[in-house]
Amino acid sequence: MKLLLIHTGGTIGMAETSEGLAPRKGLVEEATAERLPAGAVLTADVFDPLLDSADVGPAHWNRMLETVRRHPDAAVIITHGTDTMAFTGAALSQALAGESRRVILCGSMLPLGHNGDAEGNLDLAISATASKEPGVFLAFAGKLLAADGLVKHDSHEADAFRAQPQATPDVPQRRTFEDRKLAILTLSPGIPAEAVKAMLERLDGAVLRIFGAGTAMNDTILLSVLAEAVRNGKRLRAVSQCEAGGLSPGAYAAGAGLWSKGIENGGTETPEAALIHLWLN
Template identity: 70%
Template sequence: MRLLLIHTGGTIGMAPGPEGLRPVEGLVEGALAALLPPDAVLETHVFSPLLDSANVGPRHWNDMLSAIRAHPDLPVIITHGTDTMAFTGAALTQAMAGETRRIILCGSMVPLGEGGDAEGNLQLALDAALVPGAGVHLAFAGHLLPAAGLVKHDSHAADSFRAQPQAEAAPPRRRDFDAARRLAILTLSPGMTAELLSAALSVLDGAVLRVFGSGTAMEDPAILGALAEAVAAGKRLRAVSQCEAGGLTPGTYAAGAGLWSTGIENGGLETPEAALIHLWLN
């Protein structure tokens, strides 16, 4: 049996240093190797330098995808920091839609060797990776969660992730990420000015817009005009709800009519992270 470990960095592979937690080379690889059955062979792809997940972005997703595709028949464990785990979960799920691979993401809130959750999460990831099947999942706090719609809902608790249901990902137009594309997540808020929104959209190729509830926005002609102008200029705008669950239902409230008249796309049940990845790949 062979298994691929992609170690990107994150808390799971850190240890205390003079200025706080820092990555330690070999820590994750050694811990996973010690858990393997005697006949197992561990292949590794280790990022250099190891990353705090706050620094993970499109080119790193491409690196992960290249390593996965270079080992076509192996189950994969990816160790990763928790802060951008939801983005990476959505990125891999959508980029590999239709590809029958088993990919298990894993991280922790406390490093290996510190009496926290790391060892249990890594064992769960290994057990999950060795089970037949396909898809991208997160092994965390005793749960195996589908990675398409992850939400980190707590910044400190061991059980810090939830998974929101997502529509089944269709094969995307692209299978990798163009790091030159300028995309972002923007949030409507009371008092936001059209000038602020226009300024942000002027330097972007597209954006996810977090709107209110089931799909409403302020009935401000200037705000709606800024959105319509961006869409007319060819910028992809995709709406998602500011609520963690439930998604969007256009037409429920009259206060949403102006929003939908701008030509903005309906992200439906998508999390902001999933919607952003959709813009990158489609």
């Protein structure tokens, strides 16, 4: 068995310092090596510097993808902080679609050696590499979750993630992440149309988090701003602010103005998955 470990950082590899928890090189690599079955060969690719997941972005996704593709015969574990795990899960799931690779993401709410969840999550990740089922998965809290639609629903408890089922993704047009300006914008009662316009002027596209099954305020100025952005070639993809259920355009008259402006329907996509869709398609 060949195992590729990509250690990006995160709580799982932190240790106590005089200033609080901070990343420490070697912890995750040693813990992984100790758990491997006899005869397994470990290759470790360690980010330098190790990252808090709040700092992970497209350039880091590209590095992960490049490393995975350089080791076509290896099982893959990527250790990562939990705060942006959902973004990385969606990014790798969509970028690797159709490549028949199996990648296991792993992180924890408490570091290794703190009598928490880290050891169990790492054990689960290692055991999960034995399967040949392709896809990107998260090993967390005793569960193996599809990583394409992760939702971090709890900021403290060990059972922090849910998996929101996603539609089968198309093979992406792009396999890596280009330097594009994209963001997730949440429509909220009273949001100034001018603020949305200012944001969209700086962006190449955006995910719009709208209400319920697909409604938005009937603000003629805001709707004009969205229509102008679409005319200018900016892709706007809508998802629901609800965690489950997705969108049903046309179900309510309150959404008619929005959907007439050329907004894309993200269906049941999470905001993270919709953002990655814009990046790769």
